[in-house]
Amino acid sequence: MLFKKSILRGFLGIPIGVFISTTISIIYSLAFGEIMAIPYGMENSNSLTVYIAQYFVSIIIGFVFSASSVIFEIDEWSLLKQTVVHFFITTLVFFPCSIKVGWIDVNPMSILIYIGVFIFIYLLAWISIYFTWKSKIKKLNNKLEERQ
Amino acid sequence: MNVEIIIKSELKEPQVVIYTNEVTDEIQNIAHRISSSQNKVLTGTKNKKVFLIKNEDIYCFYSENQKIYAKTDKDNLEVKLRLYEIEKIYEGTSFIRISKSCIVNIDKVKSLDISYAGTIEIIFKNGYREFVSRRFISKIKKYLGI
Numbered sequence: 001m002l003f004k005k006s007i008l009r010g011f012l013g014i015p016i017g018v019f020i021s022t023t024i025s026i027i028y029s030l031a032f033g034e035i036m037a038i039p040y041g042m043e044n045s046n047s048l049t050v051y052i053a054q055y056f057v058s059i060i061i062g063f064v065f066s067a068s069s070v071i072f073e074i075d076e077w078s079l080l081k082q083t084v085v086h087f088f089i090t091t092l093v094f095f096p097c098s099i100k101v102g103w104i105d106v107n108p109m110s111i112l113i114y115i116g117v118f119i120f121i122y123l124l125a126w127i128s129i130y131f132t133w134k135s136k137i138k139k140l141n142n143k144l145e146e147r148q
Numbered sequence: 149m150n151v152e153i154i155i156k157s158e159l160k161e162p163q164v165v166i167y168t169n170e171v172t173d174e175i176q177n178i179a180h181r182i183s184s185s186q187n188k189v190l191t192g193t194k195n196k197k198v199f200l201i202k203n204e205d206i207y208c209f210y211s212e213n214q215k216i217y218a219k220t221d222k223d224n225l226e227v228k229l230r231l232y233e234i235e236k237i238y239e240g241t242s243f244i245r246i247s248k249s250c251i252v253n254i255d256k257v258k259s260l261d262i263s264y265a266g267t268i269e270i271i272f273k274n275g276y277r278e279f280v281s282r283r284f285i286s287k288i289k290k291y292l293g294i
Contacts, residue, residue: 073283075247075248075281075282075283078266078267079265079267080264080265080266081265082266083266129266130262130266133262133266133282136285136289137260137261137262137268139294140260140285140288140289140292140294141259143292143293143294144254144257144258144260144292145259148258
C-alpha cells in the first residue's frame, strides 16, 4: 500500500533532512567564523532553543519531502498532476517551517524570490522529465514503425 | 474432477483430453492454462455464446467490473482468465502488460503518444487508444529490443 510506503520513506528521510540542514549550517557558520543561529522570529530565545527548533524543522522537512515522493508512483495520475500536488505539499511545509526558524527573511521581496526559486526548480525538473520521456517514446515509435 | 494419467508408449507428444458433459468456466480455465499460447486458440463469450478468438485478432485484454475482456475488431468478448494468468500464458509473445488493467498486443500497435500532461497512450492500428503506465514502458522497450 502506497501510504505505508510513504511513511516508511518519510522516516528514512529524517536523517537526510538533519544531515543536509547541519551541513548547510556548518558551511554558513564557517563563512562567519562562528556558530550562526538565525533567530529572525526568535530574537528573545536562547541559542539552544533555536538549535533545537532547527533540528525539529529539519526532521519535519526531511520526513515530508521523502514521504511525498510516493506521489510519483500513483499511476492513475498524470505526470503533471503528480508534480503539481508534490509542489503544493512541499511548499506548504517548507515555507512556514523556514520562516519559523528564520531561514527566510520575512519581507515580501525575499519571500517572492524564494518562491520563485522553488518554482524554477520544479519547472526545471518537469522539463527534463518530460523531454526524457518524449525522447524515449520517439525511440519506441521509430522501432514500431519498422515493424509496420 | 477426477484426474487420470494413462501411459501410451506409441504417443510422441502428451495429449490432454478433457471429458465433460458441460463446458464450465473451470474447464475453460484449465484448458487455457494447459495448452501453450503459441498455437492455441482462446475462447471468449458474449451473450452466453462461445466464440473462438485467434491471438492475432486480439488488440488487448482489459478488465472492467471484475471481468476480463478480449478486444477484437468486431467485438469485446469475455474471457474466463485473470489478467495475471493471461500475462503468464502469453509470456514471451507480443502480448505485453501496459497497466494494472490492460495487456496489449504489440503487433496491433501503431504508435505511442505523450501528452503535455505527461500521460502516455498507445494508439492501435484501428485507432483504439489505451492509457499506458510509465512504469510499464520498460516492458515494451524490452520486447522491442531497445
